[in-house]
Structures are given as C-alpha cells and as structure tokens.
Amino acid sequence: MPIRPRKLPPLNALKAFEASARLLSFSVAAHELNVTQGAVSKQVKLLEEYFEQPLFLRRARHIKLTEAGEKLFHSLGDIFDQLVKACDAASSHQKDILRLQVTPSLAVRWLFPRLPQLQRELKDVQLKITTMWLSAEKEADLDLDHYDIVLHCGRRRDNGAANLLREEQLVPVCHPSLLKQHGNDWSRLIRNLPLLHPSVTHEDWRNWLAKNPVSGVDPSSGLIFDTLDMPVTVAIQGHGVALADPLFIMDELKNGILTTPRNHSHDSGWGYYFVHQKLRASDPSILTFKRWLIAGLQEDMERLETIRLLPSLTPLGK
Secondary structure, eight states: OOOOOOOOOOHHHHHHHHHHHHHTOHHHHHHHHTSOHHHHHHHHHHHHHHHTSOSEEEOSSOEEEOHHHHHHHHHHHHHHHHHHHHHHHHOTTOOOEEEEEEOHHHIIIIIGGGHHHHHHHHTTOEEEEEEOOOOOSSGGGSOTTTOSEEEEEEEGGGSOSTTEEEEEEEEEEBOHHHHHHTTTOHHHHHHHSOEEESSTTOHHHHHHHHHSOOTTOOTTOSEEOSSSHHHHHHHHTTSOEEEEOGGGSHHHHHTTSOBOOTTOOEEEEEEEEEEEOGGGTTOHHHHHHHHHHHHHHHHHHHHHHHHTTOTTOOOOOO
16 A cells, blocks of 8 residues: 655745744744745745635734634644754754743843853753743743743733842933934933834833923834844934843943933833743753853843943933
8 A cells, every 4th residue: 555645734834934923023033044024924825825724913013823823833832842852862962952942132132142151151061042022921821841941021010039130121222323413412312213112012112201201202103123122223223212221232332332311211110030940940051051140140230330320321301
C-alpha cells in the first residue's frame, strides 16, 4: 500500500503566523524574523487562503486573533517547542540552555547592549531569548512551561513586590536640536511637536500631562506605535517627543542624542518584574542571571542620579 504524503500548510507561513500571533504585531514579527512587514503580511494571507478563513482581525492600528487563529496559535506553540527540543537533542554539542522571555523594550533598550557581559557571566550556558509584549495580571498568566525566566511589565497594584525589579518612571525626551529651536522651553516644544505614543490607549501621555499640565495639548494627538522602544527611536531621529524611562536612555542622555527636562519624571504605576520557574529556583544559571541583572540595574540607577544633574537639562517652562 503506497504511503500517502503529509499534507502540510506552507511552513514559512506558519512561522510568520506564529510570530505575528505571539507579538500581535506584523511589524514586530518582521523585526524578529528579519524580513519586511510586507513579507510577513503576505505569508499570513497565504495561510488564511490555505485554511479558507481569516486568522486575524485587522484594525486601524492593531491586529487581533480570530477564534480560528487562537486555536491554531495555541497548537503551534507546543509544536514549535517540540521542534526546538528535537533539534537540540540531535545536536552533538548540546549546551545547557537558559530560555528567556523578555518584553521588547526592556530587551532592546537594556538587555541587548549588555549581552557580551551576560555571556561572560553565564560562560557555557546558551541563551535563547524571545521578545514578547507581556503585561500579565497574575504570575499564573505567564508562560513558565516554555521559559525558564520571564522579564515582564505589569501594573504594580496587580503584582507582589517580591519580584519587582524597577518602578517605571517616565519623562519627555526629544532631540536636543528641537528643544533649541523652541527656545529651550519644554512646554512650547510639547505644544508644537507630535506626541509619540507606545500604544493606542494614549495612557502614558495622558497621565504625564495630568501631573504636568501644558496648555493647548491634546494627549490623544500624535503618532501611535506598538512598543515603548519605537517612540524613543523616532524621537532620536528628531520627529517628535516621546516618554521614556530615563534608566533605558542613559547613554543617549550622556552622549547628547536625547535630552529631557529636569525633575519632571512621572511614576507610571507600572513596573518591571523578574519571574522564574519554581522548580529551577536553585539552578546555578538562573541564580547567576538574577545576580547579574539586579547588580546591573542597581549600578545603572546609581549612574542615573549623576546624569539627572547634567547642566544641559532644562526646566519644563511655562
């Protein structure tokens, strides 16, 4: 009896779909897969044609999984994990692996520039890093079956203090040339430049302006992105004013690529958290990573206090 060939959907399309569903963003998925956003959209469309039904609901500024998309995504997660394990088992030089899941902004703005230091600390441990926007309400919502360590962002009232790494503080940031064009007056600058938002809620700017009123500013105006890092990148390019945690832009402040008003940080009510698998609490690689992470953040927070005193920082204005 002849063996029937497996009928599989296009594998590249499955890969593009899984990344898009996990990150809920075609653009961020394209960045992770190192392809264009158009290529990701095309692959997802190809998969929808294969299944003859939509897998995403496409809104003006975001995407959302359909019921069929949800079912496919949950099934693919386990399958992709099994593929990774199979490939690891087939390797003749398999290393200990530490699987990290990190919110994109913390990864891009803080973790990635320090990877050489981390790799020296972990020595023969191989890092597997996945970026995903995480705003878990409870620790139980985090995916600790597939990751050894999760670094996520959450509202502080919904999380215990035990795993809190950093209370998020936000300040306006822009390219120094733009501030100079507006007479070193931050209020005038904020009134005249596009506000750069990390989400469709406009929450960050709305809360900051409630504490630091600037007349004539609509907190919902401006440009909307889907990670905290994107507005900072656009601000560096001189296209608007963003809100950022000073801890994650210290090099840019010190090197004069960005500037911020003095003494106008705002407690966002969010925080960055460290969570790990309970069964691996005494694992040497997890303990080493946690010690390195806490020491690095502490050192940077001490550095931040000196940067806050830079003479180039100006008051908010009127």
